[in-house]
Amino acid sequence: METDEAVRVRGLVKRYPDKVAVDGVDLDIHRGEVFALLGPNGAGKTTIVEILEGYRRADEGEVSVLGVEPARGDRNWRARLGIVAQSSRDEAELSVAEIVHHFAGYYPNSRDPDEVIASVGLTEKRKARTRKLSGGQRRRLDVALGVVGNPELLFLDEPTTGFDPEARRQFWTLIEDLRTAGTTILLTTHYLDEAEHLADRVGVIADGRMVEIATPETLGGRGARTARVSWLSDDGMREIRTDEPTAEVARLMAQYGGEVPELEVRRPSLEDIYLELIGSVAAAPALEGAVQ
Numbered sequence: 001m002e003t004d005e006a007v008r009v010r011g012l013v014k015r016y017p018d019k020v021a022v023d024g025v026d027l028d029i030h031r032g033e034v035f036a037l038l039g040p041n042g043a044g045k046t047t048i049v050e051i052l053e054g055y056r057r058a059d060e061g062e063v064s065v066l067g068v069e070p071a072r073g074d075r076n077w078r079a080r081l082g083i084v085a086q087s088s089r090d091e092a093e094l095s096v097a098e099i100v101h102h103f104a105g106y107y108p109n110s111r112d113p114d115e116v117i118a119s120v121g122l123t124e125k126r127k128a129r130t131r132k133l134s135g136g137q138r139r140r141l142d143v144a145l146g147v148v149g150n151p152e153l154l155f156l157d158e159p160t161t162g163f164d165p166e167a168r169r170q171f172w173t174l175i176e177d178l179r180t181a182g183t184t185i186l187l188t189t190h191y192l193d194e195a196e197h198l199a200d201r202v203g204v205i206a207d208g209r210m211v212e213i214a215t216p217e218t219l220g221g222r223g224a225r226t227a228r229v230s231w232l233s234d235d236g237m238r239e240i241r242t243d244e245p246t247a248e249v250a251r252l253m254a255q256y257g258g259e260v261p262e263l264e265v266r267r268p269s270l271e272d273i274y275l276e277l278i279g280s281v282a283a284a285p286a287l288e289g290a291v292q
């Protein structure tokens, strides 16, 4: 079944003995887009990604990845995918260059290994044994191994965990280059700025269900980005949401006869909107931690 979508999922359910990890998820990822799957720990992101990769079986639903049902995917299908999983492969005694060249040999249409090493910023470490790499360098190597096969569809499960800010920026450039070259990318991340920067669309998942799919600009619906004006009133901090913050500030200035105590005008970030969307699901672990 060939479809226009790189990924098409309908009614996906995955149950573990004591948990419904994925509870009726629908998802389309268009060819050539960068899609970010967001959600708190345990929401079901990795389970979905591993089903799409063919590493786990769905209990219910339809799944098509590059036109193939993952459970039936053969070697040729797998060669069209790039996978950067959460945990690294362990090839401790090989050097960076050796392992990237070695992996390139698995693929019919691989990229130049040295260019890939350069694109993840590991040229200086190309002769280093992988066991001597720092955590962030190890992660960059994982990304290099995921892209060296020149995949049509790239899965990135929390790719920049442990990266320093410069490495993250460099990684973002690499992803933008891959996107320009037409690679479809499914990214999971806990960094909302990363999703905002890279993703054409984001899907928010909580407790195994898809809460919303939208562009980063429209997530949360109309009004989610409404400005918030806050200040210190006689009764404590106050905040109002308004489409006319300038008029509100003018009104407050008139009321206070000048300076308004602790005045702040801000628009919610993607992170604010995300936290509001996942609501109590996201708040629960923090609250538990606070009372213990």
Ligand SMILES: Nc1ncnc2c1ncn2[C@@H]1O[C@H](COP(=O)(O)OP(=O)(O)OP(=O)(O)O)[C@@H](O)[C@H]1O
Binding pocket: 016, 017, 019, 021, 039, 040, 041, 042, 043, 044, 045, 046, 047, 048
């Ligand atoms: N092999 C397994 N056996 C039983 N339960 C599992 C298994 N794998 C995952 N789970 C449970 O399924 C739920 C979803 O897990 P999953 O790893 O998909 O979440 P996630 O969104 O990727 O989380 P994180 O952000 O922490 O990586 C969790 O409650 C998890 O404990």
